[in-house]
Amino acid sequence: MKLNKLTTSASALAVGLSVLASSAFAETVLRIQSVLPAKADEVFMLEEFGRDVEALTGGSVKMEILPAGSVVGVRETLDAVDSGLIDGGFAWTHYWSGKHPAAMLFGSPVAGAGVGIDNIAFLSWFQYGGGKELYDRLWDEMGVNVKGFMLQPVGPEALGWFKEPIETMADFRKYRFRTPPGIPGQTYKDIGVASVAMGGGDILPALEKGTIDAAEWCCPKPDSVFGFQKVLKHYYLQGLHQVVVNADLYLNGDVYEGLTDGEKKAIEVAANASLSKSMSYRIYENGKALKDLTENHGVILHDTPADYFTEYMAAAKAALETNSAENEFFAEVWQSQKDFAAIAVPFWAGAQTSNAQLGKAFADSLE
Incomplete structure (x- = not known):
């Protein structure tokens, strides 16, 4: 009798442990729709981020990456995350500038926020200069049920691709030019460029x-993946419209709150790792792609006309000042960036000068 009771107790304990184990290792699959096609370089890095999250959670959180248009259109991505139609989305936060102008200051602070912030300095502001706290407030300012994670800083982006060389802004204004949405694209319109906003997958067909007859997207590797070199051969690396640009993950707020504290921390840690890994990946991949474009595809590299910088910077500062005057949260975020830049940019710009000159001399020696 005692043996039977012991056996019964052991069986009950085993069942209980099995239930606890299955509960502890319950698998959550997050369906994340990107605004890009599956072949895009950004999706490659997003998938790597997903693998990191899976490893850090012991497999309890997995990410299924869906290409653009799988569930909703590109422009509906954030709304679909907000409503819970999809668990998450992947895009550039400046895409949502129509919901709140301050989105641009996180996704693509035009002309380095007008104060010389590059992609590395931006991360310093974001992680240690108060940027992340403001970023976490952005979603409430927008009125969406979203938890955001910054994943992929890039910059500076190339000015873009043209059919013929451009020597002045007068030449530039002859072209219908694909630009990003929001303030960076509007700034081109402000200086008389026929700016046309469209998604990445639509550029080559257009x-x-x-x-359109000229375009910008990002940098040599992503540009070459989209195949712009098949149509255009004149390429300009130096641009101001996206000195900094960040691609982010958006999770539905209820989905995020349903995760354990450990799973939330794993996503945070993987996101911080992605900030570094994406920059490291892009430097080498862009270098290889530029070499291939110029050596094997007939692409000719040019310096951007000098009058572009003066015209675009003046228009960018005017746009920043206008939005700051019209929106309190925009003004708060921009002031934070300016306060950070007053301390960090003199050091960072000065420290980079010697290395930039050395690097340019080495590049010239290769020619």
Whole structure:
């Protein structure tokens, strides 16, 4: 009798432990829709981030990455996350400038926020200069049920691709030019450029059809993946419209709150790792891609006309000042960036000068 009771107790304990184990290792699959096609370089890095999250959670959180348009259109991505139609989205936060102008200051602070912040200095502001606290407030300012994670800083982005060389802004203004949405694109319109906003996957077909006849997207590697070199051969690296640009993950707020504290921490840690890994990946990959474009695809590299910088910077500062005057939260975020820049940029810009000159001399020696 005692043996039977012991056996019964042991069986009950085993069942209980099994239930606890299955509960402890319950698997959550987050469906994340990107605003890009599956072949995009950014999606490659997003998938690597997902693998890091899976490893850090012991497999309890997995991410299923869906290409653009799988569930909703690109422009509906954030709304779909907000409503819970999808668990998460992946895009650039300046895409949502229509919901709140301050989105630009996190996704693509035009002309380095007008104060010389590059992609590395931006991370310093974001992680240690008060930027993350403001970023976490952005979603409430927008009125969306979202938890955001910054993943992929890039910059500076190339000015773009043209059919013929441009020597002045007068030449530039002859082209219908694909630009990013929001203030960076509007700033081009302010200086007389025929700016046309569209998603990355639409650019090459638009170039082939003649809907546009010049374009920017990002940098040599992502640009070459989209195949712009098939249509255009004149490439300009130096641009101001996106000195800094960040691609982010957006999780539905209820989905995020349903995760354990350990799972939330794993996503945070993987996101911080992604900030560094994406910059490291891009430097080498862009270098390889630029070499391939110029050596094997007939692409000609040019310096950007000098009058572009004066015209675009003046228009960018005017746009920043206008939005700051009209929106209190925008003004708060921009002031934070300016306060940070007053301390950090003199050091960082000065420290980079010697290395930039050395690097340029080495690059010239290769020619």
